[in-house]
Each structure stands twice: as structure tokens, then as C-alpha cells.
Amino acid sequence: MKEFMMIFVGADYTDQNLSPEELQTQMGKWFAWNDKMTQAGIVSHGNALTPQIRRVTGANRTVTDLTSAEVKEIVGGYYIVKAQDFDAVQKIAEDYPDYDLGGTVEIREIMIFDR
Amino acid sequence: MEPKLIDHLFRYHSGKMVSVLTRIFGLKHLDIIEDAVQDTFIKASISWRNKPPDYPEAWLTQAAKNRVLDIFRKLKTEQKHFPNINQGTDTIAINELFLDTEIEDAQLSMIFTACHPKLDPKDRISFALKTVSGFSIKEISSALLTKEDTIKKRLLRARKTIRQSQLKFQTPIGKELSIRLESVLDVLYLIFNEGFHSNQKEKLIHKELCGEAIRLCQMLLKNKLTKTPEAYALCALMYFHSARLDTKTNAENMLLDLKTQDRSQWYVPLIKLGHAMMNKAVETSEFSRYHYEAAIASEHLKVSCFEDTNWDNILHWYQCLNTLQPMPAHLLTMAVICIQNKDYNKAKDYFDRLNPENLAQRSYLYYAAKADYFTVLNNANEAITYIDLAINRVTNLQEKDYLLKKKSLILSTSLD
Numbered sequence: 102m103k104e105f106m107m108i109f110v111g112a113d114y115t116d117q118n119l120s121p122e123e124l125q126t127q128m129g130k131w132f133a134w135n136d137k138m139t140q141a142g143i144v145s146h147g148n149a150l151t152p153q154i155r156r157v158t159g160a161n162r163t164v165t166d167l168t169s170a171e172v173k174e175i176v177g178g179y180y181i182v183k184a185q186d187f188d189a190v191q192k193i194a195e196d197y198p199d200y201d202l203g204g205t206v207e208i209r210e211i212m213i214f215d216r
Numbered sequence: 217m218e219p220k221l222i223d224h225l226f227r228y229h230s231g232k233m234v235s236v237l238t239r240i241f242g243l244k245h246l247d248i249i250e251d252a253v254q255d256t257f258i259k260a261s262i263s264w265r266n267k268p269p270d271y272p273e274a275w276l277t278q279a280a281k282n283r284v285l286d287i288f289r290k291l292k293t294e295q296k297h298f299p300n301i302n303q304g305t306d307t308i309a310i311n312e313l314f315l316d317t318e319i320e321d322a323q324l325s326m327i328f329t330a331c332h333p334k335l336d337p338k339d340r341i342s343f344a345l346k347t348v349s350g351f352s353i354k355e356i357s358s359a360l361l362t363k364e365d366t367i368k369k370r371l372l373r374a375r376k377t378i379r380q381s382q383l384k385f386q387t388p389i390g391k392e393l394s395i396r397l398e399s400v401l402d403v404l405y406l407i408f409n410e411g412f413h414s415n416q417k418e419k420l421i422h423k424e425l426c427g428e429a430i431r432l433c434q435m436l437l438k439n440k441l442t443k444t445p446e447a448y449a450l451c452a453l454m455y456f457h458s459a460r461l462d463t464k465t466n467a468e469n470m471l472l473d474l475k476t477q478d479r480s481q482w483y484v485p486l487i488k489l490g491h492a493m494m495n496k497a498v499e500t501s502e503f504s505r506y507h508y509e510a511a512i513a514s515e516h517l518k519v520s521c522f523e524d525t526n527w528d529n530i531l532h533w534y535q536c537l538n539t540l541q542p543m544p545a546h547l548l549t550m551a552v553i554c555i556q557n558k559d560y561n562k563a564k565d566y567f568d569r570l571n572p573e574n575l576a577q578r579s580y581l582y583y584a585a586k587a588d589y590f591t592v593l594n595n596a597n598e599a600i601t602y603i604d605l606a607i608n609r610v611t612n613l614q615e616k617d618y619l620l621k622k623k624s625l626i627l628s629t630s631l632d
Contacts, residue, residue, distance in 0.1 A: 114262060120355050121230040121254075121257045121350045122351075124226055124257050124260075125261065127261060128221075129221070131265040132268070135265060
């Protein structure tokens with residue numbers, strides 16, 4: 102078994118004008134997805150990220166505070182899952198609830214450095 | 217399994233939060249309040265993803281209380297002279313405002329504000345759905361089949377009227393109460409009808425709107441000032457109609473009339489609820505149009521097949537209704553009832569009293585009824601003339617299909 106990170110990009114709820122009803126529906130889909138992964142014992146952990154960003158960049162360590170409005174594609178959260186290979190994670194990622202809201206899932210394998 | 221949340225929890229709580237916060241900060245800060253509430257639900261929907269709280273409702277109420285402090289801070293920085301919040305006593309006072317009865321009180325005040333006679337009748341519905349019911353502009357626009365921009369304009373205009381007329385956020389008392397309550401019932405009735413007789417081309421029935429109208433009516437019936445016979449009658453009417461909501465269309469979304477609806481599918485618990493409401497509604501002898509309309513609806517629910525319909529009773533209720541509130545639509549219905557009753561002379565009387573132009577976009581119903589009239593009189597030529605007039609005027613696709621079927625039926629029988 103390998104470990105993978107599913108990174109959720111885009112689909113920022115703050116600028117989607119979602120109604121309370123739509124937010125609840127969307128959340129229900131996340132419940133179901135999380136449930137499915139937990140039952141299968143594949144999710145090790147995950148988090149959602151707030152839309153505030155502090156960016157430190159360059160040799161001068163220039164600091165900028167950004168919000169989701171100023172960044173095109175913001176990382177909204179991630180899950181770490183155990184799976185056989187990329188294909189298996191791709192299968193898991195099919196249930197990601199926010200594709201309709203313009204979201205993207207990026208799958209990355211967690212590096213194990215063998216000597 | 218994670219606990220499943222109550223259906224519409226967010227939407228219902230959004231209405232509660234907006235009402236309570238408006239009571240604290242006043243209608244003039246509605247913009248800030250709605251933004252804060254929206255923000256709360258966005259945050260909840262994200263942070264609950266992996267594990268919802270054990271008591272979601274308590275969580276949301278606490279969040280609303282926290283918003284009170286947020287908004288205080290925000291207003292304080294905007295307006296220097298804004299009063300300070302006194303940590304000790306004011307916090308207790310705020311907690312009291314979040315008791316269930318106080319929340320219901322605030323929601324009632326919001327309903328009365330939304331249905332205030334100073335507001336344009338069209339603005340009332342949009343404003344009520346947004347502020348009391350927690351629908352988004354997009355949802356209101358699709359429910360009412362109106363452009364989003366138009367809904368936005370209505371909401372802006374409603375707020376402007378509220379500001380300019382300096383409407384008070386409270387439930388009216390004394391003489392004013394009955395006048396204002398009439399306007400509230402009228403709005404609920406319109407919301408229900410938007411759902412029940414939806415004129416949409418694709419989706420025929422908007423259950424959500426019907427359910428919401430009933431929920432708001434139940435709120436009125438929980439309060440001793442607003443649980444009037446008229447409110448009970450309206451609630452009965454809505455329950456009676458809702459009982460056959462699912463049978464109005466078939467699996468292909470085709471419109472079914474009372475003759476072809478599957479009566480075994482009518483939902484009995486709702487009919488029972490309707491009767492319970494009706495019993496409360498007739499405790500005084502003063503009857504409103506809701507009483508008569510509920511009586512008519514219940515006549516249909518009473519019998520197990522269309523042929524058993526008691527048309528004499530129904531005609532009587534329509535006559536009462538038309539005396540109380542004369543309308544061309546009632547005359548048309550009475551004409552149709554007389555056809556059912558095979559009293560063709562009387563049907564002709566009612567038709568003669570009608571000018572189809574007064575029915576506006578519903579004039580096709582007049583022409584369709586006249587087509588029926590000539591069909592039963594075996595005058596196929598006239599029947600075809602009128603059914604064509606009806607087909608040319610109808611806009612709803614399902615109803616058009618229904619009329620086209622009727623036409624081919626007339627054509628096939630006239631050839632026999």
C-alpha cells in the first residue's frame with residue numbers, strides 16, 4: 102500500500118453564491134464520500150483550509166496577504182489516503198463532490214525515499 | 217454512519233438567524249446581517265464535512281450568538297457613536313433573545329414586515345422567500361419563473377420601501393393586526409399557488425414552495441394572536457391541495473385532471489390534517505374565501521371516483537365564493553360544473569356572463585371549456601373551432617399536449 106494526497110483546488114464556496122439549501126446538499130455529499138472512504142479504511146486524515154493566504158516569496162521574503170478573491174485557483178483542502186496505485190486513487194476521486202462547482206482534484210503520491 | 221441532518225436545516229436556520237439578528241440590530245442593517253448569516257453557513261458546510269457536531273442546531277444557534285458580537289464590532293468601527301455592548305447584562309439579554317419562543321416571535325415579525333401593505337405585492341413574495349424562508353435569489357427566480365435581475369430589483373425595492381417608510385420590526389396589535397394578517401395570508405396563498413399551479417414549461421410542480429407556504433402558515437397557527445379561523449382555513453386548503461400534489465402528473469410529467477388522477481394515491485394523512493384544521497376554522501360563523509376554497513377541495517377528496525362528485529355542493533360553494541369575491545374565473549368554473557351536471561342551459565348562462573379577455577393569459581381555459589360544451593352537445597364543428605382557439609393561447613407545454621389530445625379525440629368521435 103502506498104500513500105497519496107488528494108489536493109482539492111478551486112470551487113471556493115465564498116464566491117459561488119450558494120444558498121443555505123445548496124450548501125447543505127453539498128455538505129451531505131462530503132459526508133457520504135468521507136463515510137465511504139472511512140468504511141473502506143482508506144482515509145488516514147484530511148483537512149479543509151480557510152481562504153486566507155499569507156504568501157512569503159523571493160530572496161527578500163516578501164510577504165503578501167491574499168484572499169480567495171485575488172487568487173485564481175485556491176487549494177481548499179486535502180485528504181491523505183492509502184491505496185494500491187494512482188488508478189485506485191483516481192477511482193476514489195470520482196466521488197469528489199465539487200466538480201460541478203469548478204473544483205479539481207490533484208492526486209500526488211507521497212514520496213518514500215529508499216536508500 | 218454519520219448522523220443525517222434534518223432536511224432544510226440550513227435554510228430554516230438561515231430564516232431564524234436573520235430574524236433574530238434583525239430584532240437586535242434593526243431592519244436598516246439587513247445587508248450586514250444577511251452577509252454574516254451566509255458566511256456562517258459557508259463555514260459550517262466546510263468545517264462539518266468530516267465530522268458534523270453532535271447537536272447541529274445548538275451549534276448554529278451558538279454561531280448566531282457569536283455573529284451578534286461580530287456585527288457589533290463591525291458597526292462600532294463604522295459608526296463611532298454606536299452604543300457599546302456591555303459584556304455582563306447585555307449578554308444575558310442577548311441569550312434571552314435566542315430562546316425558542318423569542319425566535320418564533322422574531323420570525324413572525326419578519327413575516328409581517330415582508331407582507332407589509334406598503335410593499336409592492338410582487339416584492340412581498342420575493343422578500344419573504346429571501347428573508348423569512350432562506351431561499352437564494354437564484355432559487356426564487358426559478359421558483360417564480362422570473363429573471364434573477366428582476367428578483368434582485370424587487371428585493372432592492374422592498375428594502376428601499378422598508379427604509380423610507382421606516383417600518384418597525386414588530387408584530388402589529390389591535391385593529392392593525394387583522395388588516396396586516398390579511399396581507400400575510402394573501403402572500404402565503406400566492407406562494408402556495410405559485411408552487412401548486414406552477415406555469416413552468418418544464419417542471420410542473422414546485423413542491424418546495426407549497427411546503428414553505430404551509431410551514432409559514434403553521435408558524436402563524438403557533439401564536440395566539442395570529443391563529444385566526446381564516447389562517448386555519450388557509451392551512452386546511454393547503455393541506456387538501458397538497459394531498460393530491462403527487463397525482464397531478466404521471467410518470468412522463470403529463471398533466472392529469474381530476475377525472476384521471478389516481479385517487480388511491482391521494483395522501484390520506486394530509487387530508488386528515490386538513491380536516492383537523494377545518495374543524496378549528498369553523499369555530500366562528502364568519503367564513504373567508506379560504507373557507508370556501510377548502511370546502512371545495514374537500515368535496516373532491518371526499519369521493520372515491522370522479523363520477524361520484526357532488527357537483528351541487530361544489531356549485532353551492534362556488535356561488536358563496538363568487539358572492540364574497542366576484543371573479544371571472546369563478547364564473548368559468550361554475551360553467552364547467554354545470555356541464556358536468558348536464559345542466560347545459562345554466563352552463564350557457566355562465567358562459568354568456570363571461571368575457572374571455574378578462575381571464576388574460578388564462579383565456580385558453582375559457583375556450584377549452586367551450587369546446588367541452590359543444591362536444592357534449594354533439595356540435596363537433598364548433599368544438600373544433602374553440603379547441604383551436606385554446607391551443608393557440610396556451611403557453612404551458614403539458615397543458616398544450618393535453619389540449620391537443622382532446623382535439624384528436626373530438627376529431628375521431630366526430631368521424632364515427
